[in-house]
Amino acid sequence: MICCALAVCATMQAQESRKVNLRLEARGDYQREYVDGEVVDGETGFKGKFLNVVVSGNLTDRLSYNFRHRLNKFSKNSSFFDATDFLTLDWQANDWLTLSGGKQVVQIGGYEYDRAPIELYFCSEFWQHVPCYQWGASATIGLNKGRDNLTFQICESPFRNYSGGKDIYAFNLFWSGRHGFLSTLWSANMLAYGKGKYINYIALGNEVKLSRQVKAEIDFTNRAVSGHTFLLKDCSVAAELSYMPTEKVNLFAKVSYDVNNTDNVADITVMPGTELTRFGGGVEYYPLSDNRLRLHANYSYVTGKNSNPDGVLQDKQSLVNVGLTWRIHN
Numbered sequence: 001m002i003c004c005a006l007a008v009c010a011t012m013q014a015q016e017s018r019k020v021n022l023r024l025e026a027r028g029d030y031q032r033e034y035v036d037g038e039v040v041d042g043e044t045g046f047k048g049k050f051l052n053v054v055v056s057g058n059l060t061d062r063l064s065y066n067f068r069h070r071l072n073k074f075s076k077n078s079s080f081f082d083a084t085d086f087l088t089l090d091w092q093a094n095d096w097l098t099l100s101g102g103k104q105v106v107q108i109g110g111y112e113y114d115r116a117p118i119e120l121y122f123c124s125e126f127w128q129h130v131p132c133y134q135w136g137a138s139a140t141i142g143l144n145k146g147r148d149n150l151t152f153q154i155c156e157s158p159f160r161n162y163s164g165g166k167d168i169y170a171f172n173l174f175w176s177g178r179h180g181f182l183s184t185l186w187s188a189n190m191l192a193y194g195k196g197k198y199i200n201y202i203a204l205g206n207e208v209k210l211s212r213q214v215k216a217e218i219d220f221t222n223r224a225v226s227g228h229t230f231l232l233k234d235c236s237v238a239a240e241l242s243y244m245p246t247e248k249v250n251l252f253a254k255v256s257y258d259v260n261n262t263d264n265v266a267d268i269t270v271m272p273g274t275e276l277t278r279f280g281g282g283v284e285y286y287p288l289s290d291n292r293l294r295l296h297a298n299y300s301y302v303t304g305k306n307s308n309p310d311g312v313l314q315d316k317q318s319l320v321n322v323g324l325t326w327r328i329h330n
């Protein structure tokens with residue numbers, strides 16, 4: 001009994017020595033959406049956008065975990081893990097190699113894609129249709145004293161549900177780098193959309209710090225079917241310029257452009273015959289000078305053609321959005 005009690009106490013002390021980071025984050029908005037001047041009833045009014053639980057910590061000096069779950073996403077037609085964005089276990093094998101497994105972010109380049117959804121207000125059509133959290137495994141090699149990281153990932157294809165839930169995969173090579181004023185999120189991807197059928201991505205995300213207060217994010221994603229080169233025929237561009245005149249205020253302007261001038265139906269995100277431009281801007285205000293509380297207001301407008309009958313962006317679509325985001329830390 002004494003040995004058991006000592007073991008329990010030792011375990012509790014070890015657990016207490018390894019801090020668990022717990023965060024609850026939520027966002028609520030009021031928005032008005034119009035298409036060609038007509039109010040879209042289902043997308044207008046007060047909206048509870050996000051309610052997330054985020055947990056991270058270390059099991060040992062080299063073994064860590066990371067978990068984010070959306071409490072507002074679960075429905076009777078989904079499983080618990082459908083509402084889990086990521087649930088990863090990371091092993092730092094040595095100073096330059098980290099091995100990870102679990103539900104992960106599919107490693108596709110770009111800053112719009114990389115941001116957590118709670119941080120975004122209006123996005124490109126491409127962003128709307130990528131199921132970006134999938135089960136898989138990855139290996140990351142740290143280079144250049146941590147300024148560059150090269151990741152190879154194998155995961156379930158984001159498009160497996162479009163092919164009837166087939167056993168298909170994605171193969172992703174991802175580079176993140178930090179070099180002075182320039183940071184990068186680049187990738188080369190082979191994503192299956194059917195048995196033995198792949199669509200290839202070249203995704204180039206670039207963040208340029210123009211000054212301490214001004215930065216620009218510029219993403220370019222080119223999509224092509226295996227065996228064909230469709231450079232600039234099927235692609236998306238997203239660019240955002242932000243300016244922080246004070247530590248509490250951020251002003252931003254953003255534009256995105258999606259086009260698919262091919263006749264191949266392999267691209268599920270931006271369908272053939274689509275050409276859309278979305279532009280807008282807004283303001284963020286942080287009353288507490290950190291990210292625990294944020295007020296936002298923004299406006300966007302869409303012009304062009306969307307050939308996807310289930311597409312999100314539509315010609316002459318406008319969105320006015322104001323809201324509040326708050327976070328509780330332990």
